[in-house]
Structure formats: structure tokens, C-alpha cells
Amino acid sequence: MARRRLDSRSGPAGLLADAQTPVLTEPLDTLFEITGELGRGKFAVVKKCVEKATGKVFAAKFMRKRRRGRDCRAEVIHEMAVLEVARNNPRVINLHMAYETEHDVVLLLEYAAGGEIFDHCVSDELMSEGQIIRLIRQTLEGIHLLHQSNVVHLDLKPQNILLTSLNPLGDIKIVDFGLARRLGSAGELREILGTPEYVAPEILNYEPITTATDLWSVGVITYMLVTGESPFADEDKQQTFLNVSQVNVDYSREAFSRVSELAVHFIQKLLVKAPEDRPSAADCLSHPWLWQQGSEPSPAVPRTPRSGGSKCSAPPEDLEDKENILESPHAKRFRFEEDLVAGREGSL
Numbered sequence: 346m347a348r349r350r351l352d353s354r355s356g357p358a359g360l361l362a363d364a365q366t367p368v369l370t371e372p373l374d375t376l377f378e379i380t381g382e383l384g385r386g387k388f389a390v391v392k393k394c395v396e397k398a399t400g401k402v403f404a405a406k407f408m409r410k411r412r413r414g415r416d417c418r419a420e421v422i423h424e425m426a427v428l429e430v431a432r433n434n435p436r437v438i439n440l441h442m443a444y445e446t447e448h449d450v451v452l453l454l455e456y457a458a459g460g461e462i463f464d465h466c467v468s469d470e471l472m473s474e475g476q477i478i479r480l481i482r483q484t485l486e487g488i489h490l491l492h493q494s495n496v497v498h499l500d501l502k503p504q505n506i507l508l509t510s511l512n513p514l515g516d517i518k519i520v521d522f523g524l525a526r527r528l529g530s531a532g533e534l535r536e537i538l539g540t541p542e543y544v545a546p547e548i549l550n551y552e553p554i555t556t557a558t559d560l561w562s563v564g565v566i567t568y569m570l571v572t573g574e575s576p577f578a579d580e581d582k583q584q585t586f587l588n589v590s591q592v593n594v595d596y597s598r599e600a601f602s603r604v605s606e607l608a609v610h611f612i613q614k615l616l617v618k619a620p621e622d623r624p625s626a627a628d629c630l631s632h633p634w635l636w637q638q639g640s641e642p643s644p645a646v647p648r649t650p651r652s653g654g655s656k657c658s659a660p661p662e663d664l665e666d667k668e669n670i671l672e673s674p675h676a677k678r679f680r681f682e683e684d685l686v687a688g689r690e691g692s693l
């Protein structure tokens with residue numbers, strides 16, 4: 346079996362240059378049968394495939410090695426390397442192996458059978474608040490672990506949060522690490538651009554990118570799941586960018602009629618122009634909206650058990666989960682309770 350390791354020595358700031366996953370060069374179709382297309386992006390097609398020997402289903406991401414006439418192997422290697430960094434993160438899709446063909450590198454990924462949470466943002470029947478809470482909590486857990494490894498995703502949107510199953514509604518898996526970057530390795534990051542309606546104000550303003558950029562995206566995703574609307578999308582790109590830079594958001598009662606006041610408060614904390622004023626992922630996990638009675642419990646993410654009190658009114662088993670995830674030395678507790686009192690005195 347032919348194996349090689351992909352590495353590249355150069356690349357823009359924040360790109361990882363060395364992936365450990367062996368890359369097989371024999372034809373993919375000797376071992377796998379391609380059974381259909383799952384999705385496509387600008388430079389990749391994702392296909393469903395079945396391992397002939399085991400019947401196991403995978404998602405094969407075919408990534409072009411040349412894009413716009415340029416050799417882009419460094420970007421492909423980077424995406425593999427980020428998935429390797431996140432290997433123990435249960436909220437990130439798992440990379441099993443890789444193949445190289447004449448034109449593509451093919452990533453054999455864990456298959457997320459439940460599709461994109463985007464489908465639930467545009468459906469006539471939106472998810473219940475309890476279901477949304479569970480999925481946002483899992484998304485934050487995943488982001489928190491990524492941020493602890495100094496990785497920022499930078500392209501979080503409902504199309505990149507998948508579900509392990511649809512019926513019953515499974516757990517989330519974060520995909521598409523093409524724009525992800527490692528912070529602090531090579532100076533400041535500034536100039537990465539994502540999709541207009543999901544882009545954060547600091548990206549539009551060429552200001553430094555930090556972990557807070559991903560938290561903006563969590564605000565957008567939550568808004569979309571709750572209301573079925575994209576908060577900044579408008580008739581054209583210019584108007585969309587203007588809405589983002591002015592943080593022009595509709596918080597009307599009609600838009601939020603089906604959810605609690607706490608949901609609005611949670612989103613308002615995240616859709617804040619100054620990145621330094623946004624709570625971190627760990628802070629967000631303390632927000633009372635995510636622990637209110639009636640929300641669905643998440644299956645536990647493996648963490649070391651720890652006892653201790655908490656400011657939040659969560660069920661005991663969930664409390665333990667949350668306490669452990671807050672162990673990060675960088676976790677700056679956001680005082681949501683005080684803030685909520687102030688919020689209730691004003692109008693949401």
C-alpha cells in the first residue's frame with residue numbers, strides 16, 4: 346500500500362504546515378464505493394461512500410490541489426492538520442484517512458448523517474427552543490476546545506454545523522476548516538474573508554482576528570435557528586456589509602415570539618461590534634439561557650470530574666459538565682446575572 350506524508354514549509358500566517366495522516370495513492374475505488382453527493386463548496390465536492398470491506402459509511406471530501414491556476418496543496422495540508430489538532434474534540438468531524446489522486450486530495454471523514462443545521466433555519470418548522478439550546482451548547486463546547494488549542498474556525502455558519510442523525514435529532518459536528526487558523530504562531534491575522542452575511546465586523550474592518558470572531562458567528566447561528574432569518578442578509582453584498590458593520594439587527598418581539606427573553610439576551614451579548622466586549626465560549630456556557638429548565642441535556646463530553654459550586658441554575662449532572670469545561674485558565678467569567686437585571690430594567 347503506497348503511503349506518503351504531506352507537508353509544506355511555507356504559507357500565510359496561521360496555516361499549519363505538517364499533517365501526520367498517511368496519504369494513500371492507490372485508487373480510492375478499490376476500497377470504497379461512491380454512492381452519492383453530500384454537498385459542494387468552492388473548491389471541494391463531498392461524496393458519500395461505503396467501505397467495501399466493512400460496509401461503513403464515510404464522507405469523502407475531494408479537494409482540488411490547483412485552484413485558479415495556483416498550487417494549493419498547502420491549504421489542503423493545513424485543513425488536514427487542523428482536523429488532527431482537533432482529533433479528540435467530540436464536536437469536530439473525525440478525519441479517518443486521506444488519498445491523493447491526480448487532481449485532488451481526498452479526506453475520508455466521519456459521515457454526519459443528519460445533514461446541515463442550515464436546513465432547520467430555512468424550514469417551515471423551526472426547532473424547539475430546547476433543541477436549539479442543546480445544539481448551541483454543543484457548538485460552544487466544540488469551539489471552546491478549539492480555542493483552547495489556539496485554533497479559530499473563522500467560517501462558522503449553519504452550513505458547517507452538521508448533525509450525526511436527523512430522527513432523532515443527533516449531536517453536532519463542526520466541519521470545513523479551510524479558513525481555520527492557528528492564533529499566535531506568526532503575528533496578527535487580519536485579512537481572511539468568509540461569507541458576507543456571516544462575516545464579523547472586525548473582518549470587514551481589517552482589524553485583528555481573535556477567538557471572539559467565532560463567537561460573533563455563534564450569535565448569527567443562534568439568531569437563524571431561533572427566528573428562521575439571517576440577521577444581516579440584505580438585497581446585495583454592500584447592504585449586507587453595512588448591516589454587519591452597523592450591527593443592524595431586528596430584535597422585534599414578532600421575530601422572537603416563540604422563545605424566551607433569555608434567548609434574545611444571549612444573542613445580544615454576542616452580536617456586539619467590539620470583539621473584546623463579546624463573551625468567550627467558556628463564558629457563554631455560563632449563560633442561564635443554556636441551562637434553563639426544560640432544555641434537552643447533552644450527552645456528556647469526556648472530561649475529568651470535578652466538584653464545586655456554580656452561579657448557574659442548571660440540573661446537577663449538567664452543572665458538572667459545565668464546571669469542567671470552564672477550567673480553562675483563560676476563562677474570564679462574564680457576569681450574565683448582573684447584566685440580565687440591567688437588561689430587564691431596559692427593554693429587549
Ligand SMILES: Nc1ncnc2c1ncn2[C@@H]1O[C@H](COP(=O)(O)OP(=O)(O)OP(=O)(O)O)[C@@H](O)[C@H]1O
Pocket residue numbers: 383384385386387388389390391404406438454455456457458460461504505507520521522523
Ligand atoms: N462529514 C460530512 N458528512 C456529511 N456531509 C458533509 C460532511 N462534510 C461536508 N458535508 C457536506 O458538504 C458540504 C460542503 O462541505 P465543506 O463545507 O467541507 O466544503 P467546502 O468546499 O470547504 O465548502 P466552502 O467552499 O463553503 O468552504 C457541507 O456543507 C455539508 O453539507
